Amino acid sequence: MRTQPPNTPTKRRRWTRMGSAAAATAALVFAGLGTAAQASATPEVTTAVAAKTTSSKVTWSATPCATPKKKGELACNSLRVTGGLTAFQKREAKEDGVTPKAADASTPSGYGPSDLQSAYGLSSAASSKGSGETIAIVDAYDDPNAEADLAKYRSYYGLSTCTTANGCFKKVSQTGSTTSLPSADSGWAEEISLDLDMASATCPNCNITLVEASSASMANLGTAVNEAVKLGAKFVSNSYGGSESSTDTSYDSSYFNHPGVAITVSAGDSAYGAEYPAASKYVTSVGGTKLSTSSTTRGWTESVWKTSTTEGTGSGCSKYDAKPSWQTDTGCTKRMISDVSAVADPATGVSVYDSYGVTAGWYTFGGTSASSPIIAGVYALAGTPGSTDYPAQYPYGAAGTSALNDVTSGNNGSCSTSYFCTATSGYDGPTGLGTPEGTAAFTG
Template sequence: MRTTTSPNPSAAPGRWRRAGASLLGTAALVLAGLGTAAHANAAPTGSTATPSKVTWSATPCATPKHHGELACDSFRVTGGTTAFQKAQARRTGDTAQVTPKAAAASPTGYGPSDLQDAYGLTDAAADNGSGETIAIVDAYDDPNAEADLAKYRSYYGLSACTTANGCFKKVSQTGSTTSLPSADSGWAEEESLDLDMASAACPNCNILLVEAKSATMANLGTAVNRAVTLGAKYVSNSYGGSESSSDTSYDSSYFNHAGVAITVSAGDEGYGAEYPAASKYVTSVGGTALSSSSSTTRGWTEKVWNTSSTEGTGSGCSSYDAKPSWQTDTGCSKRTISDVSAVADPATGVSVYDSYGVTAGWYTFGGTSASAPIIAAVYALAGTPGSSDYPASYPYAYLGTSSLNDVTSGSNGTCSSSASYLCTAKSGYDGPTGVGTPEGIDAFTG
């Protein structure tokens, strides 16, 4: 198991690799013997125990099982005191601890109200999204997806989103509701994360979960096409792999959908490009560390998410995809990653309810798997894209305005000194965080 602690050491370049190549570190997560679902290490009520460093491990789907499969972009917290818990401790004097390898009895990461407040979405989340459908594309089946989503939404007071009331639908890549892929506990964690984040940012939206029969680009791409065929105008993808000369053909086959906001996580291996985040037709979503702050008007601060030379948000230059017309940076002759960003640091992670293959309960997750569905939901709050538009272009029109939070600190690795913005945050556009994070929905409107 690869574990990580925070705070962050300095970063160096990293790369995703598809199965069959050498992977950086071991991301296998042992699912047996996970313990009980209680705060076994929690401090007593009223205690002011010293917060401990956050530890986490890559989820099992972050290591492809078969040659040619892509990896999910998620990490699960296994111990320590998260940013959410630290904020709680400052308010109450209590310091609760995540029980390593076990689910917590109550949330230990950011919930819907935190994310809506951080990104200026509170009013839009209350009023917008009705009738809009966010599609979540993942591999394999999560048999407990609907039930786990119900637990999340009920806990946070969100309206029910079920098959019965027409809000939730789960299909295979063929569109079948009954002939589903084989179940996989690792991808089930990813699906819970994606479904919960879509709900957190757009609680009034309908959700379509499209499950590919495996994690190959062909099957995941077919699932993207299925989502669009079924009417989704917002499609979230939290997976990726190393680039290849086939990517431009994948672009035309799977991602060239004008009038649809397709979001893709930028990757979790630090500086370096991955696909399909590199597709010129998608919104590539980088990751930040998000912390509450009493010293800023916003009430929150963000910096580039970076933990080590092999963990942090992705960014960089595509080797194959052409630069879209709305990107004007000069450090990449081809497509630049990322476009926008949102929270991804596991130490400042989000709360997720999951039960398939693990102890049922609350977990805290990070990775750009969290940021991609959040941004898809922001697009949904903003409304249906123009029929001929590629919504990745929308935020660029708002660069430097109050509709975006400009992230100006942090780095995700080492890059050319002549184009340091590709790996280092600065005022304006930069690779790790793009044009910034949402401050309301205006920047995501055509």
């Protein structure tokens, strides 16, 4: 078993190069195993964006679960890279002095655990904290390969095993059954792989419970949230959303009012505009950034993720949800999205291992579906919330604002109130109060 790679940029890259041959061989073997299920019939929408260099273009498509299967269902917030060179690949090629190679499924092409831990000041906490905590991942439909794919991801990156057998991993339906599971869906399986891998990346010592809703309706996903809390999870990640409606306040009380539980929700991938349940006053809404290496002391830099006027991190002022007492911005009289943020731009995306409905192997993902489980993992590293607390308020405390990376550049669209859609010093809609710099902002 490898140990977790070092987290300083130079040492981390050297570890990647030294282990690349063995890792590539293993990944190629994995790619030939098993029989892929029939892919979802939902058409994919492809978006192309010019890279910041002239060497390539990065292309990606919305995962099939980003288009609801039925009327009334919510969409997942994930995007899968389909071609070109990600920021990770260009960085590695530059360091190795070789010609960049286009992505394929044989080796990772996005940021791994040590990258994310380095970027967010989590290296020490990730190695020593999280034991005994459980992160619940709530998604729709079943991923039959969830545990096996998670094992591939964790093994490649030298993380401890997390299986049903050792008590670390558990998969249940929205009723808590381990045997009567929902129907399988290849689109949501991609989302599930992304969520499980990101929770593992930020909190490798945490247990993980995957709660699968019978469908992507708010009623079923909300029931799955309640089941996750019933099973004891103090950290629940939700990477889905849809348009706001006047019924949202009733969903708040039915599904998301859980004191003592950190519930994270992705802010959406459709650029400026509010989504639910990110608009719930009881959750931590998580926006998305573009994450790049830099020569700063931190070693990383971030800006608002925006690809186009219709693709980028969500943000905005809710039409229906009341403003929580800890939000003090004055331009929005109701709930403002987001609270905090993390990487979501597919061009600076994260590595994920997936095998159900696709060629088994490594893929790069983006979308705020990545940022929500990352932040859930940070909450878990910070420790169990107070039993009567709403952890969404933690980043707004005095310790919180001083322990976040303030994102001050970029926008996700046009708006009448500038900070609703444009990054600024202090609080703004697209990135909230900022991204993690350690765990201090996520504890009471």
